[in-house]
Structure formats: structure tokens, C-alpha cells
Amino acid sequence: MMLSRLIQKTVFILVVTTACLVVAATEVNKITVFYYSTETMVSNYVSLKREFDRSLASQGDFSFQPISHATTFEEVAKANPDALLLLTSWHLKKLQKEMDLFPILVGERQGQNSQSHILTTNKENQQGSDLKGVTIATAYSADFARTILLDALGRDQGFLVDSFHLLVVPKDLDALMSVRFGMAQAALSSESSFVSFQQMNPAQEGRLHVVGRGEQTLLPILASSRQILPSAQQEVVAILRHMADNVAGKHKLQMLGIDGWQSYALIGAGGER
Amino acid sequence: MKHTLFTLPLVMIVLITAILSVPAQTKERSYMVISSDASIAKYRQNQMEFSGGMIGASVEIDLARTAMDVTALQKMLDRDQPEVIYTVGSRAFLLASKVEAKAPIIFTSVVNYRRLPLINTSFGIAGELPAAMQLTLFRHFFPKLTTIGIVYSGQYNEQWFRKAAQEARKMGVRLVGRKIASPQGLTRSLATLLPQVDALWLVADPLVFSCQSAVEDIFSAADKEQVAVLTYSKAFRPFKPTLIVAVDDPTVGRQAAVLASRLVGGERPAMQVQPPAGSSILLDMAKVEQYGLQLNSTALASVNELLE
Known part of the structure; x- marks a missing residue:
């Protein structure tokens, strides 16, 4: 009787332990792609999650999680070594000072893997110094905007940059329209957005003028804290890469402002942020 | 005596240089926020982003929860002397516009601001995209x-x-x-x-x-x-429009905060009422x-x- 009870108990413990190990193993294989951008304030998190989860969750225990705050993203990145991170190249460089992060893929848009950031105004022939105290509209985070403004106006122009009022808007087009319609005196945006804005506003009165140009930055980067990717992470990377091969997948990537990927290992990253 | 004559200007120069070399910091401001009803999501977003963009002490009044008439508000203003009054919703602006205040009044989330009794110190963000x-x-x-x-x-x-x-x-x-x-x-x-x-x-x-x-x-x-x-409005969503281009409510709050900073800094904006900057x-x-x-x-x- 006693022996039978002991066997029952042992079997029960074995079953429970095995179940825990299976759950733990499953958790280990669960890969989440965390996303945060310092270059856009478009609150499209629900749509992004739904669209990317559809592609990822159907092929494994994978998920996509957009995050709206930089600090939360950074905490999550540090606490989840198995996660993949999708972030801007400027943010990657910043985070690499605090943790090991290895870039895997870099986003591509119309064949380009990098973009320029420019400062524009609605007045011709303005110098940086003419802008003291103006309102600058931008979709960039305050830290990133400051970096680009110092690039564009000169590293010794900290006081000038501190004098600006930063109006954070959802997207580049809002920043450019803010200048056009008088809510701001200058806009900080990507050059590609500026070019399309100018094309949409051919009339001379609505045209904006470039007063400064920051350094080029790479488009969003997919990175991992593992130098050698475990197989589950490799699977997720492959899924994301293949999204560019069909129209529906490409549309999802376009929600992130890219339309494809390049392998980071194959690009010359020298001089780019 | 000769020694003092030389050292005094020197001390003054050192002091002035030290003061000038301190980086410019955003000055703390006192401001008042009056909301018509803070339980309305759009109003709440306006207010949250506005407060996030301001540094300083604030007094916040929710007219849906606090009984407040012109006399009571006047007393509060006389006591607190805010540098700027931010109103969210028509009811809040109409109440604030009836008190005697030196501080500028900024409004947001108002339907058709053209009906409002605007005076020289009233400013705002329109509720519609141009x-x-x-x-x-x-x-x-x-x-x-x-x-x-x-x-x-x-x-x-x-x-x-x-x-x-x-x-x-x-x-x-x-x-x-x-x-x-x-x-x-x-x-x-x-x-x-x-x-x-x-x-x-x-x-x-x-x-x-x-x-x-x-x-x-x-x-x-x-x-x-x-x-x-x-x-132009997400109210049409149940009817399935192809594209809705609506005002971005959090941006409106941030825009009001920039406007407030400029006003308390002594600037007078070119436009008394600005269009919303975000969509x-x-x-x-x-x-x-x-x-x-x-x-x-x-x-x-x-x-x-x-x-x-």
C-alpha cells in the first residue's frame, strides 16, 4: 500500500516536473520582436501588432510588440536577452554603450538603406543664427532631434539649439505642414519626406527651404543581444526578411517606413549612424 | 584701497562670466488648467500632453467634478496668480473668459472657435484641420x-x-x-x-x-x-469611409504647451488661433x-x- 503510494507520488512529481520543463522550454523558444522608433510619433501600435503578429504567430511562438516609450523599450531590451529589437540606428548606437547588441538586418526603402535629416524653414536665405528661439516641428524624439540639430547647425551651437521650442508631431508630413501653415517656423524631417512634400506643393508660396543638414543615418535596424543567433531567432529573422517578397508583407513593412531588408553584415556602415 | 579698486571689477567679471556660463534652463512656470470634463478621452489627452510639456506648479480644475462659478474662479486666480490659463473644451473657456485675469487664456477642443468671445489675451488651437x-x-x-x-x-x-x-x-x-x-x-x-x-x-x-x-x-x-x-472625423468610422484624416489630440496638447511657453516668455504669436499641427x-x-x-x-x- 505504502509502496503503491510512493510510486504514485513519484509518478506525479515526474509528470509535474516534465510539464514545467516543457513550459519552460516553450518560454525559451518564444521570441518577441520589440519595436520602438525615435523617428516617428505615429501611434499605430495596435495595427502594427495585429499585422506583424499575423505573419509571425502563424509560424511559431513568435510575436511583435511595439513600445511607445524609449525607457520602457530599453528596460525590456535589457531584461530579454532572447528578444529581437527593431530600433533606429541612432538608438542602437546609444544602447550599444550600455549592452551588447549585434545588428542583423537594416531596413531598405526604394533601394536605399540610409536617409538624411534636414532642417527647413519657409523663408529663403536664412542662416542657423536667424532661427534663435523659433518653434521647430518634428516627429523625432527630443534626444534624437537635438543630435540632428547639432549636426545640422554645428556642434558649438548648443545655446542656439537650447533656445528652440520643440513641437513634437506624429509624422514628418505634419512637421512640414506645420511650417507651411504657420504653426512652426522650422521643421526637422527626413529628406525623402521633404522631397515628397515639395512635389505635392508645387506652388512657390508653399515651398520650404533647407537651412541645415544632419549626418545620414541608417534606416531601422533589427538587432539581437546574441552574437550567434539561436535557431528560433534565425526563424524570425527569415520570416521578417521574406515579408518583402509579397505585396501583403511589403505593406506591413511599409507601416514601419521601409519596404525591404539588407543584411547588416553586407553593408559598409562606416561613417553612418 | 588700490587693491580694492582692482579686485572689485575682477570679482564682478568673474561673477558675470559664471552667471552667463550656466546653461539656459527652462524656467518654472505656474499655470492653471481648467477642463470641461476630464473624463472625456480627448480632453484628457490634451491636458496630459500639455502638462507634460510644462515645467512648474499647476492648479487643475475639472468642471465635471468641481462646482465652480465665476466668483470662485476669480478668487482662485487672485490667490494663485497663474502665468497662463489653459482651458479644455468650450465650457471651460467660457467660464475663464468671464473672470478678470492678467494671464493669457489658451483654449483647445472647442467646436467652432469663431463663436467664442475672444479678446486680446485669448489664444487657441482650432478644432479642425485646414x-x-x-x-x-x-x-x-x-x-x-x-x-x-x-x-x-x-x-x-x-x-x-x-x-x-x-x-x-x-x-x-x-x-x-x-x-x-x-x-x-x-x-x-x-x-x-x-x-x-x-x-x-x-x-x-x-x-x-x-x-x-x-x-x-x-x-x-x-x-x-x-x-x-x-x-475628417473618427465619428464616421461605423459608416466605413476609405480615409479619415482627423486632428491628433495629443499633439493639440503639446502645441498648447509650446504656445504657453512662448506667451509667458513675453512673445505674441503671429496667429491668435492656430490650426492643429498633427493629424x-x-x-x-x-x-x-x-x-x-x-x-x-x-x-x-x-x-x-x-x-x-
Whole structure:
């Protein structure tokens, strides 16, 4: 009787332990792609999650999680070594000072893997110094905007940059329209957005003028804290890469402002942020 | 004595240099926020982003929870002496505008600010995106749109339509308008307008949206003609418009904070009432495909909500 009870108990413990190990193993294989951008304030998190989860969750225990705050993203990145991170190249460089992060893929848009950031105004022939105290509209985070403004106006122009009022808007087009319609005196945006804005506003009165140009930055980067990717992470990377091969997948990537990927290992990253 | 004569200017120079070398910091401000009803999400977003953009002490009043009349508010203002008063919603602005305050008053989330009793120290963010901003965004998503129809009443939107048509021409778009004198004219106007246009642009007009069934009729007629409906408010969402270009409420709060900083810094803005600086976009991809619209897919990065 006693022996039978002991066997029952042992079997029960074995079953429970095995179940825990299976759950733990499953958790280990669960890969989440965390996303945060310092270059856009478009609150499209629900749509992004739904669209990317559809592609990822159907092929494994994978998920996509957009995050709206930089600090939360950074905490999550540090606490989840198995996660993949999708972030801007400027943010990657910043985070690499605090943790090991290895870039895997870099986003591509119309064949380009990098973009320029420019400062524009609605007045011709303005110098940086003419802008003291103006309102600058931008979709960039305050830290990133400051970096680009110092690039564009000169590293010794900290006081000038501190004098600006930063109006954070959802997207580049809002920043450019803010200048056009008088809510701001200058806009900080990507050059590609500026070019399309100018094309949409051919009339001379609505045209904006470039007063400064920051350094080029790479488009969003997919990175991992593992130098050698475990197989589950490799699977997720492959899924994301293949999204560019069909129209529906490409549309999802376009929600992130890219339309494809390049392998980071194959690009010359020298001089780019 | 000679020693003092030399050292005093030297000490002064060192002191002035030290003061000037301290980096400029955002000065703390005292401000008052009056909300018509802080339980309304849009008002809450305005207020949250405004407070996030201000540094300093604030007094916050929610008129939906606090009994506040002109006398009580006047007492609070006399006691707290805020440098700026931020009001969210019409009720809050109307109350604040009745007190004697030296501080400028900024309003947001007001329907038709033109009805408000604005004085020299009243400033604000309008509740509607200007026609040219909406048109720019329409063209951003659908660059091939060349003819857009609008049904409007002369009573409410005559001037607005003329200005919008001018802006549209600059962008290479033709606005085709059908003016109605009463709600009864809506069906006939739609019947002649829809076959001529690539899209129908709904604008705020009490004669056009006279009742719920009028809205249903508009969407049904447009769908029958396979014409995309472009509109300005997420209130139309149940009727399935193709594109909604609405005001982004968090941006409105941030914009009010920038305006407040400039005002308390002694500047007078060029515009007493600014248009909203941010937009929030809803795109229905099923409608885009159903109507065979040519979408600029790079614009997808601007979409807040994508429906399929």
C-alpha cells in the first residue's frame, strides 16, 4: 500500500516536473520582436501588432510588440536577452554603450538603406543664427532631434539649439505642414519626406527651404543581444526578411517606413549612424 | 584701497562670466488648467500632453467634478496668480473668459472657435484641420486623385469651399461642389455629383448632416457608385469611409504647451488661433482594393489605424 503510494507520488512529481520543463522550454523558444522608433510619433501600435503578429504567430511562438516609450523599450531590451529589437540606428548606437547588441538586418526603402535629416524653414536665405528661439516641428524624439540639430547647425551651437521650442508631431508630413501653415517656423524631417512634400506643393508660396543638414543615418535596424543567433531567432529573422517578397508583407513593412531588408553584415556602415 | 579698486571689477567679471556660463534652463512656470470634463478621452489627452510639456506648479480644475462659478474662479486666480490659463473644451473657456485675469487664456477642443468671445489675451488651437492640410494628406495617400466632390451649404461653407477650391487648384486637384439650400437637396446633389468624381470629401456642415439617415444615405450612395469617402472625423468610422484624416489630440496638447511657453516668455504669436499641427489617420484597405484606388504605399507609415 505504502509502496503503491510512493510510486504514485513519484509518478506525479515526474509528470509535474516534465510539464514545467516543457513550459519552460516553450518560454525559451518564444521570441518577441520589440519595436520602438525615435523617428516617428505615429501611434499605430495596435495595427502594427495585429499585422506583424499575423505573419509571425502563424509560424511559431513568435510575436511583435511595439513600445511607445524609449525607457520602457530599453528596460525590456535589457531584461530579454532572447528578444529581437527593431530600433533606429541612432538608438542602437546609444544602447550599444550600455549592452551588447549585434545588428542583423537594416531596413531598405526604394533601394536605399540610409536617409538624411534636414532642417527647413519657409523663408529663403536664412542662416542657423536667424532661427534663435523659433518653434521647430518634428516627429523625432527630443534626444534624437537635438543630435540632428547639432549636426545640422554645428556642434558649438548648443545655446542656439537650447533656445528652440520643440513641437513634437506624429509624422514628418505634419512637421512640414506645420511650417507651411504657420504653426512652426522650422521643421526637422527626413529628406525623402521633404522631397515628397515639395512635389505635392508645387506652388512657390508653399515651398520650404533647407537651412541645415544632419549626418545620414541608417534606416531601422533589427538587432539581437546574441552574437550567434539561436535557431528560433534565425526563424524570425527569415520570416521578417521574406515579408518583402509579397505585396501583403511589403505593406506591413511599409507601416514601419521601409519596404525591404539588407543584411547588416553586407553593408559598409562606416561613417553612418 | 588700490587693491580694492582692482579686485572689485575682477570679482564682478568673474561673477558675470559664471552667471552667463550656466546653461539656459527652462524656467518654472505656474499655470492653471481648467477642463470641461476630464473624463472625456480627448480632453484628457490634451491636458496630459500639455502638462507634460510644462515645467512648474499647476492648479487643475475639472468642471465635471468641481462646482465652480465665476466668483470662485476669480478668487482662485487672485490667490494663485497663474502665468497662463489653459482651458479644455468650450465650457471651460467660457467660464475663464468671464473672470478678470492678467494671464493669457489658451483654449483647445472647442467646436467652432469663431463663436467664442475672444479678446486680446485669448489664444487657441482650432478644432479642425485646414482644408489645405487635409488635401495634402489625401494626395499623399492617393496621388492620382484629381477630382474630388463636396456637398455643402452656402449658409455654412460658402467661403470655406471657395478657399478650399483655390488650395486644391494649387495641388492640381479639381474640387467639384454641389451647394444645397436645405437637407432635402442632398439626394439629388449626390446623384449628379458622384458619377463625376474620384472621391467624395465630407466636411462639417449641419445642413448636409441633418440627421443620422442623411449620413447613411451619403455612404450608401457613394458605395453604390464605388466612390471613396474621405472625411475628417473618427465619428464616421461605423459608416466605413476609405480615409479619415482627423486632428491628433495629443499633439493639440503639446502645441498648447509650446504656445504657453512662448506667451509667458513675453512673445505674441503671429496667429491668435492656430490650426492643429498633427493629424491622425485611419485607412480602410478593403475599401482601397474594392474601389481600385491607387495607393501610395509609402504613406502606410503615416497610418495610425489600418482596417482590412
